[in-house]
Amino acid sequence: MKDSVICVENLYRDYETTKGWLNKKKVIVKALAGISFEVKKGEIFGLLGPNGAGKTTTIKILSTLLAPTSGESRVLGYKTFGEENMIRQHINFIFGGELGVYRRLSGRDNLVYFSNLYKIRKNIRDKRIDELLELVGLSEKGDLKVETYSKGMIQRLQIARGLINDPEIIYLDEPTIGLDPIGARELRDIIKELSLRRKTILLTTHYMHEADELCDRIAIINKGKIVALDTPVNLKKQNRITSVLEINVLGIYDKELEEIKKIEGVETVAVKKNDQWQLILIQFKNTHNITQNVLNVLKNNTVISVNERGALLEDAYVRLVGGSI
Numbered sequence: 001m002k003d004s005v006i007c008v009e010n011l012y013r014d015y016e017t018t019k020g021w022l023n024k025k026k027v028i029v030k031a032l033a034g035i036s037f038e039v040k041k042g043e044i045f046g047l048l049g050p051n052g053a054g055k056t057t058t059i060k061i062l063s064t065l066l067a068p069t070s071g072e073s074r075v076l077g078y079k080t081f082g083e084e085n086m087i088r089q090h091i092n093f094i095f096g097g098e099l100g101v102y103r104r105l106s107g108r109d110n111l112v113y114f115s116n117l118y119k120i121r122k123n124i125r126d127k128r129i130d131e132l133l134e135l136v137g138l139s140e141k142g143d144l145k146v147e148t149y150s151k152g153m154i155q156r157l158q159i160a161r162g163l164i165n166d167p168e169i170i171y172l173d174e175p176t177i178g179l180d181p182i183g184a185r186e187l188r189d190i191i192k193e194l195s196l197r198r199k200t201i202l203l204t205t206h207y208m209h210e211a212d213e214l215c216d217r218i219a220i221i222n223k224g225k226i227v228a229l230d231t232p233v234n235l236k237k238q239n240r241i242t243s244v245l246e247i248n249v250l251g252i253y254d255k256e257l258e259e260i261k262k263i264e265g266v267e268t269v270a271v272k273k274n275d276q277w278q279l280i281l282i283q284f285k286n287t288h289n290i291t292q293n294v295l296n297v298l299k300n301n302t303v304i305s306v307n308e309r310g311a312l313l314e315d316a317y318v319r320l321v322g323g324s325i
């Protein structure tokens with residue numbers, strides 16, 4: 001692909017681990033089982049998938065932290081294993097959570113510390129730090145110790161840290177994890193701004209709406225394989241999902257879910273469990289009117305609400321990966 005800055009071809013990665021306590025047995029975990037994709041300059045490319053799908057392994061290989069078992073991955077034309085020194089100055093990675101910055105230092109001093117690791121000259125460094133603090137909305141708080149920051153501020157500082165070497169490619173592993181909706185939105189706005197500045201971003205997230213809002217293209221990974229790769233719009237279309245019935249109930253049994261699956265027109269059934277009630281998500285062909293048949297199955301349950309809506313990216317994901325969300 002022309003303009004590709006990341007090229008992954010038939011990548012495999014196994015981990016050797018042990019199972020059992022007394023009689024330890026060697027087990028091979030196939031974290032990546034032959035994935036291929038390319039990312040263009042300036043693109044926001046999303047990796048979506050359930051826990052253990054292989055997203056972090058992919059990011060670790062592409063950020064030169066891990067060698068693949070076989071296959072090839074190139075970043076900016078260089079092999080991620082063998083030519084990593086040519087790559088490292090042009091990339092950076094930001095992991096979600098609060099690790100990676102020093103709480104006893106101020107935000108600014110953290111950035112000074114990390115720029116020293118990259119041996120950035122002082123005249124460039126100070127200007128860049130001011131710009132980065134401005135970009136992530138921490139100009140006024142830059143001189144306060146990180147231990148006084150909120151989670152959202154720490155995560156924004158992480159973004160500034162990840163930009164300290166002015167990387168062309170940024171890997172973001174679940175950047176908004178644990179943030180409240182406002183903190184998460186502020187972070188997404190920064191990610192959009194980075195894309196406007198032609199940075200290439202490879203992002204993993206568990207939040208579908210986030211992938212839908214941010215990503216130009218998304219690869220859905222399951223069990224080490226890419227099961228779909230397209231724009232969010234096409235992912236929603238290509239799965240022929242037409243409608244979704246959302247039903248909130250107090251208590252639901254597998255027997256009833258099995259009954260619902262058998263109703264004509266029903267394609268998938270998933271359950272999201274909340275503390276007190278459950279949300280049943282039923283994807284169905286809109287050539288069928290299933291509502292009454294579903295309510296007949298649930299006649300002995302307490303139904304709190306029923307809502308029919310169009311498909312979201314989350315629905316395409318459920319279909320491709322299967323199971324509950």
Ligand SMILES: Nc1ncnc2c1ncn2[C@@H]1O[C@H](COP(=O)(O)OP(=O)(O)OP(=O)(O)O)[C@@H](O)[C@H]1O
Pocket residue numbers: 015016017029030031049050051052053054055056057058
């Ligand atoms: N160091 C390791 N040793 C053994 N197995 C590992 C190691 N790291 C990852 N794995 C296994 O490899 C598989 C892929 O893990 P990976 O962390 O890449 O998944 P992920 O998609 O990032 O998951 P999550 O969403 O939970 O972060 C999992 O089965 C995981 O248990």
